[in-house]
Amino acid sequence: MEDRATNATEAHPLVDISLGLDARGEASTEGVLHEVLHAIRTHLGMEVAFISEFEDERRIFRFVDEEEGAPHLETGASDLLEESYCQRVVDGRLPEVIHDARQEPAALELAATLEIPIGAYLSVPICLQDGSVYGTLCCFDRQSDATLNVRDLAMMRVFADFVARQLERQRERQQRQKAAEARIRDVLDHRRFHIVFQPMYDLVDKHIAGYEALSRFVAEPIRGPDKWFEEAATVGLRVELELAAIELALEALPEIPDTAYLSLNASPATILSGRIADLFAPYPRDRLMLEVTEHDIVDDYAGLFEALVEMRRQGLRLAIDDAGAGYASFRHILRLAPDVIKLDRSLTHGIDTRRDSRALAVALVGFATETGSGLLAEGVETQAELEVLRDIGVRKAQGYLLGRPGPLPA
Structure with missing residues (x-):
């Protein structure tokens, strides 16, 4: 040796x-x-x-x-x-x-x-x-x-x-993973969440254009919905949780006026699962909008586009969420050609005093006009923000100034 x-x-x-x-x-x-x-x-x-x-x-x-x-x-x-x-x-x-x-x-x-x-x-x-x-x-x-x-x-x-x-x-790590999976399965099995709805306003015609369905959880630990969906992703259950939330939100569609649509959030993985089409089947697609929620680069844009083609042909609106929050959202816009581009709250917050935010928003207004997309500003909290958005040509908005998430109006 x-x-x-x-x-x-x-x-x-x-x-x-x-x-x-x-x-x-x-x-x-x-x-x-x-x-x-x-x-x-x-x-x-x-x-x-x-x-x-x-x-x-x-x-x-x-x-x-x-x-x-x-x-x-x-x-x-x-x-x-x-x-x-x-x-x-x-x-x-x-x-x-x-x-x-x-x-x-x-x-x-x-x-x-x-x-x-x-x-x-x-x-x-x-x-x-x-x-x-x-x-x-x-x-x-x-x-x-x-x-x-x-x-x-x-x-x-x-x-x-x-x-x-x-x-x-x-x-x-395995113990944490096991505990996380148990929490998510408990939420799914006992439906420990409910849906609230936030109005999206048409600033030109001055009416409610639609409602975004948002999940609220009633389980321990007390935390925001993003954290629940993130944890579900770590244990391979994000698709199941998103589909359960979408299914519950769809039950409220008959309560929404015919002049408004229901907007639902889904990650690319949930869309690529092919199961959304089955959930949407009983409902008129022109009453629905699907918001793609993803801050990372999508690997299979072709598959994602294909999964949406037939539903969009039937009238489904497609929105890209959080535009302006990072590079990924702009890539989604270019690859998926959405009907609606939603300006992230980080862009709208203080837009009346921040020249850089205003300049980017103006550029997106021009882009939306050229591509035929609509623009909707999220997170509008002050009258000054709303006035600037209206002045630069943003047609739709949502935020605490216009209506907090809650039950649908009677």
Whole structure:
């Protein structure tokens, strides 16, 4: 086996890896731990490195890194804990550093020693903060290695602590994920939300052009609707929650005057699911407007456009929400050719005193005129804002000045 330097003054190559991985909050735990195993195995010159978990009297191989041609350990496979090196290292029947297992009487009691066979072996427990033993961090080779020393063991312990932190973070994320899914499913199963409606005014003809349906949640924790939909997205239930809100809002359409339409919010993922068309089927499309709510770039504009074509042909209005809030909304406008462009509240707020906001709004008025789109300003809260919007040619508006979200008028 290749000799390894043991100069105590040499910078340890795995220290930098540990620090780098510990800071990579976006990296998956699985990817990080595989990199750690690979670094340990190659640094020690071993054939196999693995992380095991102890569960129900069995040893489960959770993460494995192997040299080509080495004995194969299947990730997820398990064997009896009592018949493993791991258990016997943890309880002290085997030493943590074994130079040659075939020369270790206690190791010869285990069939794997001669079946694999096992030569050099290092193993340290992975201890969690609550004092429990998760499992072990191990590496082995079929050849013996007399150079293994206390420095190697110390390095393994450092990385076992690092692995423990990563596993605990993973467990915490999984617990949060499970709790989030339970909250969203409870909201869906018991319909712990209701719909309020905010009027959208035609400033020229001076009448209510439509109502936007907005969700309000009556579940813990108390928070805004955006947070509920964001959490639903993290557990793969945003489409279900949006469809449930749309379905409930549609029940109110008969209460809205024939001269007004109902505006509903949906993310691109919900539109691409193809299920909105089924919900809209019993209702006249020319009484409905669909607002695309998405602040990120859409990957499949062609699919999104196609999903809307038939409904738009039947009279459905399409609106792009939050124009002016970022680059993504402008891309949506260019790719989807909406009927209505909704100016974000960040643009309308203080537009009577902010020349930059006014200039951008004027540009959007010109764009809308050239493309045949309508323009609707959101978040109008003062008479001065309303007057400026009317002066620059914005025809429709909504906001607290004109009407707060609430029940439909009797």
